[in-house]
Amino acid sequence: MAVAQTVTRSSEIARLQEIAARMRIDIIEMLAKAGSGHPGGSLSAIDILTCLYFSRMRYDPNRPDWPERDRFILSKGHAVPALYAVMAEAGYFPRQELMTLRRLNSRLQGHPVSTALPGIEACTGALGQGLSVAQGMAIASQLGGGKFHVYCMIGDGESQEGQVWEAVMSAPKFKLDTLTVILDNNNGQIDGHVTEVMNLEPIDAKWRAFNWNVLQIDGHDFEQILQALAKAGETRGRPTLIWARTIKGKGVSFMEDNVAWHGTAPNAEQAERALAELRAQYAQLVGGR
Amino acid sequence: MPAKATRDAFGEALASLGDRFPDIVAMDADLAKSTKSEIFAKKFPQRFFEFGIAEANMIGTAAGLALAGKIPFACSFACFISSRFDQIRISVAYSQANVRLVGSHAGIAIGEDGYSQQGLEDLALIRSLPGMTIIQPADDLETAGAVEYLCTHKGPAYLRTTRQKVERVNGQGYRFQVGKPVELRPVGKDAVIFCSGGEVFYSLKAAQSLEQEGLDVGVINVHTIKPLDAGAIVLAASRTRAVATAEDHQIIGGLGSAVAEALAEAGLNRRLLRIGIKDQFGESGSPEELLAKHKMDAAGIAEQLRALLR
Numbered sequence: 255m256a257v258a259q260t261v262t263r264s265s266e267i268a269r270l271q272e273i274a275a276r277m278r279i280d281i282i283e284m285l286a287k288a289g290s291g292h293p294g295g296s297l298s299a300i301d302i303l304t305c306l307y308f309s310r311m312r313y314d315p316n317r318p319d320w321p322e323r324d325r326f327i328l329s330k331g332h333a334v335p336a337l338y339a340v341m342a343e344a345g346y347f348p349r350q351e352l353m354t355l356r357r358l359n360s361r362l363q364g365h366p367v368s369t370a371l372p373g374i375e376a377c378t379g380a381l382g383q384g385l386s387v388a389q390g391m392a393i394a395s396q397l398g399g400g401k402f403h404v405y406c407m408i409g410d411g412e413s414q415e416g417q418v419w420e421a422v423m424s425a426p427k428f429k430l431d432t433l434t435v436i437l438d439n440n441n442g443q444i445d446g447h448v449t450e451v452m453n454l455e456p457i458d459a460k461w462r463a464f465n466w467n468v469l470q471i472d473g474h475d476f477e478q479i480l481q482a483l484a485k486a487g488e489t490r491g492r493p494t495l496i497w498a499r500t501i502k503g504k505g506v507s508f509m510e511d512n513v514a515w516h517g518t519a520p521n522a523e524q525a526e527r528a529l530a531e532l533r534a535q536y537a538q539l540v541g542g543r
Numbered sequence: 544m545p546a547k548a549t550r551d552a553f554g555e556a557l558a559s560l561g562d563r564f565p566d567i568v569a570m571d572a573d574l575a576k577s578t579k580s581e582i583f584a585k586k587f588p589q590r591f592f593e594f595g596i597a598e599a600n601m602i603g604t605a606a607g608l609a610l611a612g613k614i615p616f617a618c619s620f621a622c623f624i625s626s627r628f629d630q631i632r633i634s635v636a637y638s639q640a641n642v643r644l645v646g647s648h649a650g651i652a653i654g655e656d657g658y659s660q661q662g663l664e665d666l667a668l669i670r671s672l673p674g675m676t677i678i679q680p681a682d683d684l685e686t687a688g689a690v691e692y693l694c695t696h697k698g699p700a701y702l703r704t705t706r707q708k709v710e711r712v713n714g715q716g717y718r719f720q721v722g723k724p725v726e727l728r729p730v731g732k733d734a735v736i737f738c739s740g741g742e743v744f745y746s747l748k749a750a751q752s753l754e755q756e757g758l759d760v761g762v763i764n765v766h767t768i769k770p771l772d773a774g775a776i777v778l779a780a781s782r783t784r785a786v787a788t789a790e791d792h793q794i795i796g797g798l799g800s801a802v803a804e805a806l807a808e809a810g811l812n813r814r815l816l817r818i819g820i821k822d823q824f825g826e827s828g829s830p831e832e833l834l835a836k837h838k839m840d841a842a843g844i845a846e847q848l849r850a851l852l853r
Contacts, residue, residue: 321612367637368610368638368639369637369639376606376610376634377633377637379633380632383599383629383633384603385603386600386601386602386603386604386634387603387606387607387638388607389600389603390603390606390607390608390611390613391608391610393592393604393607394608394613395611397568404607416599417599417600417630420600421604423597423600424595424604
């Protein structure tokens with residue numbers, strides 16, 4: 255089911271688009287500096303993360319332990335450059351720390367580490383595990399009267415892990431309307447397209463069969479993302495899946511839908527080409543205001 | 544005092560602590576009747592979560608509950624808990640989540656179900672993870688003390704319980720102190736047995752029978768396998784001429800290995816006998832038959848020590 259188009263204030267959309275455009279620049283810069291990492295899935299996820307962190311979630315970067323904060327779990331932990339970018343923007347740590355990604359003694363580990371960096375909610379990166387962890391937090395919220403919401407982003411390749419489906423089975427049993435899962439369906443994984451490596455389709459039929467509230471969106475359409483997140487928040491008695499169709503490497507022409515960019519950082523020349531494109535996109539957004 | 548399985552003592556203790564610790568939640572994977580988490584579930588149905596036969600999901604969910612401030616006790620057979628190693632490794636241990644994993648049906652002494660249900664490698668697996676606390680109580684009193692301790696412990700922990708009834712080895716009024724081995728029988732001039740769980744009672748019986756033969760053997764109950772009190776182990780071993788370990792687990796990776804590491808690292812040169820499953824698979828049989836076959840009952844322990852001290 256496509257989310258109904260209703261009008262979100264265009265100034266709000268423009269604000270979020272500008273942030274996302276800057277986040278894409280940060281992602282490429284930190285990956286180029288690190289010399290390794292995962293651009294494709296970071297760029298497919300960043301529009302959704304931008305909406306979560308700068309429009310939807312309740313949190314306080316100065317109190318990362320605030321018990322009633324909303325939680326975000328990046329189960330597809332390899333996309334953590336996108337998460338670090340929004341966390342720096344949100345004020346969890348200084349922006350210049352982004353350039354320490356993947357370095358010895360950095361808090362910005364190659365995959366998310368909650369014990370290293372306040373604001374990261376759990377250690378993820380071993381695929382398939384984050385949804386169960388998010389479910390536990392959502393149960394804790396439910397036990398306390400539903401004071402916070404838990405968002406969990408999973409990958410489509412990740413959904414080949416059996417544990418994902420154990421959690422897909424259990425969350426509706428526990429009636430977890432405190433839980434929203436976002437599937438970053440970019441159709442790319444290391445060995446090829448997800449549809450070829452191990453096809454997940456039909457995705458909506460599978461989740462619906464387990465009694466999830468399923469909302470299908472274009473994961474790069476900010477209005478659709480915001481509407482779906484709002485609908486998920488209003489849903490009672492069961493968890494919501496936001497099934498987001500996305501483009502791996504979105505925003506960098508030579509990375510888009512090219513699985514070679516799943517886990518390869520751009521070299522200096524490639525980074526310059528990518529940054530030129532992303533800076534032009536940003537300039538257009540700012541200029542068009 | 545009649546013998547009691549430590550799984551029963553666990554379930555009763557958890558249920559009795561539920562009012563005092565409102566953040567306790569229990570979870571199980573279709574074995575609540577066996578692990579005895581069901582005792583808690585009956586008293587606190589809103590704080591019990593049944594996952595069906597899906598241990599990985601249960602353990603990951605326990606991590607999330609713990610990271611949100613709850614005190615989750617996630618229960619299954621020892622073999623099914625520890626075989627979800629990646630979930631324990633990343634979601635629980637690496638996240639330093641206050642999860643209490645409870646593995647019941649530890650060891651070969653579960654009997655007839657055979658190897659696939661016998662937790663024989665759980666200590667080896669879980670002991671390898673940084674920051675894990677591992678407790679294996681020897682009787683009902685120790686279990687109750689350990690469960691109470693785990694309600695305030697910071698960090699991930701693993702509690703290993705028995706299916707079979709075990710005789711009480713501690714005195715009335717026993718107080719559990721995490722990490723501190725308990726000298727149940729003074730270290731003798733001939734040997735000391737470091738033992739844990741269901742093997743503690745058999746080790747005591749073996750030491751008593753060896754005494755009849757003029758052999759002076761002490762017994763130390765090592766209920767906390769990690770962190771191991773290496774200083775206490777080395778000190779006790781230094782006061783005698785031979786060392787044995789006894790556990791219902793593979794001799795690789797569990798208490799036997801931990802003691803060997805402690806002695807070797809201290810440079811203490813003692814003969815070391817590791818009693819347990821000697822790099823073999825388990826099998827079906829009655830608990831008594833299996834313990835006898837692997838020389839893990841009182842007679843078997845005495846026989847192995849006799850050979851060591853000859």
